[in-house]
Amino acid sequence: MSKRFIPLVILAAGVLGFLFLKMTRPEPAQVSATERSWRVQVQTIEPAAHAPVLPLYGEVVAPEQISVVATLAGRISERPVAEGQRVSQGDLLVALDPLDVEPVLAQAKAQVADLDAQIRAEQVRYGNDLAALKSEQAILANARRQLERTRSLVERNLASRENLESVTDAAARAELTVSVRQRAIDEHPARLQSLEARLAQAKASLATTQRDAERSRVVAPFDGVVTDVQVAVGDQVSRNRNLLSIYSIKGLELRARVPDMYRAELLGALAEGAELHAYNDQRDIRFRLERFAGISDPSGTEAILAVTGDPAGLRPGALLPVSLERPARRDTIAIPFSALYGADSVYLMTDDSRMKRVTVERVGEVLSANGERRLLVAGETLQPGARLIVTHLPNALTGLKVDVAGELEDAGADNRGPAQ
Template identity: 70%
Template sequence: MSKRLLPLLILALAVAGFLLLRMTRPEPAAVTATERSWRVEVQVVEPGRHTPVLPLYGQVVAPEQLTVTATLAGRIQARPVTEGQRVTAGELLVALDEADIRPALAQAEAQVADLSAQIRSEQVRYANDREALGSEQAILANARRQFERTRALVERNLASRENLDAATDTLARAELTVSTRQRAIDEHPARLQSLQARLAQAQASLEGTVRDAARARVTAPFDGVITGVQVAPGDQVARNEPLLGLYPVQGLELRARVPEVFRAELLAALARGDALDATAVDNSQRFRLVRFAGVADPAGTDAILELVGEPAGLRPGAMLPVLLQRPARKDAVMIPFSALYGADSVYLMNDDDRMERVTVERIGEAPAANGERQLLVAGDRLEAGVRLITTHLPNAITGLKVEVAGRLLQPGNGAPGQ
């Protein structure tokens, strides 16, 4: 009997021991949920007057570049300049052989002399015709009287028919002579006018030849740089064939495409007389916006910027990136690119250390104190002293808890501050 109760006794003792251990166990510490805080960099907002810049990529052009052409056909006698050489005003560029110029000049002078002689001959002829006309008219009158007498004699059978025929022929010849002479006199003004017109044409041709002969020896009209040399001494060239090019040292311009969204703003600034300067990215050259091209396309309009100062090795055709100053804006804030979300939103850090999304106006870009470019924005919520979150969080949302990592960033310089 006792053997049957022993297992039950052991089981009861085990259960009692388990209950005792459970009753005497220590209570676990209470677990409380904590909210995660994201570490971010913060910039103190300080609105002010800033000048946005517009990055442009333009081509250097020389609007006053000229092309020297051959004014007459001939051989190149001299070409003392070379490609890329800098020349001064009055320096010889190219000259044609005098042996090719003299014949053309002599021919033009001969044409003028020939026509002048023809005009004098015509005037002498006219004077002779007028003098001869009087004599021929007298002969005609005499022939007409002789004819009348002969006809009267024939009617009275005192002269033969042959005598009448001879008198008729004499009268007809006299009339023809007078008519021919009168026609020559009447045609004198037309002949003289034609000769005078041909003389004027020959004189114009002579003047053109003299001008072209003078231009066959070309000197530099200004200080410039030689380009596009296409001939060498001894080459045979045709009339109006290009020989070389020359552009002035001063007066280089930069043509850069400006997006249509900025054109009205820049045109208004030019109308007000604002000076809008552009600086090369490497700070080697400075330009000033002076006007826009006369035509545009959907991609924008070419802005024309003139070079200020020395070209410093700049050449036409070079492509140059520049930063063009736009009209200054007040109450604007410079922020790093990382602070912008989407196209027009940033996050502020409120008094509860939580993120708050606000909408801003994106003005453009501006150079910071350290030389880097930053965004320039404006907005009603960007008041002085508010904290702008500059760290770009992929999970950013209004109400997200954040904490400042390190020190606050001073506005516009991208460096930590107090």
């Protein structure tokens, strides 16, 4: 065989081998398309009455806070309390030196005594004026008779003109004396009224001074905490100088701004006699909603909450986040926030294991027993026994096939209120 045919033989053998292998190859298995399903967790819907909570951020204030000022000028002789110290009712807070208080009190008493003496002197003077007036009127009558006799004698040339002038002057002097005395008697009521008014003013000043003297020793009017101490023993203070402050530990309040959309609901509950409570995150401090402030602004109205029980170290000025319980609402469900899609949609699981989007009403938030915040929703489509999908799927849509990985209990059961 010629060498030039060898490549052709090899090529032909390769082609025949390929064809043989192709005819003897095994047939591939037939593959059918299957629908993918997503594993989710579900919660069985059990509508009940829940009390939604409203998160608030408030400031602790002390409405019963008293600022102690110096009622008189003087030196601080005692100040047995310190900043932040708790005191009981009747405990001494601060006192002025009695050596600075007693002279002021003695001066006020002396002024009253002086005016009392002036009034008595005026009464004596008035009595003397009445008695003197009778004598002076008799002297005036005698002077007038003497004047008439002298004029008669002068007319008959039995007396000189000098005698007439002398008698006339005596009668005029007697008349002037009576006039002055009568004016003094007529002015007596006005003088007496003026002295009595000055005496009343002096007595009022004495009463004020006695009150200020008594208040120069300040005791705690209630069980409280001392704050804003501005003086020390030995300081010289002026009148009305701020010394310290004290607030009652039993009257602390929390002021938190409530949006206007919730105000009508809360006011209605208060009008019906409901007690609405709030508590901090640790639930160791509780408050009771008492009332709303009288003035509002565009950001809301201040709610005033009173501390119930032990204030547990609260201090005025502290900022505190709390959760206020709103009135309970029936036929609501507490769900995880992961179950919510958009603003008002959730997915239910149908009998054929597919997702179905439904619209719900957002009622508020609720706290579980472990402190976890859950969303409170309501809606006609949330029927008892239905299964709510709580796993958040990015590609969620109606008709998507899902499998149940686990079923959650209604975690809001711990927050259910009584049926209304």
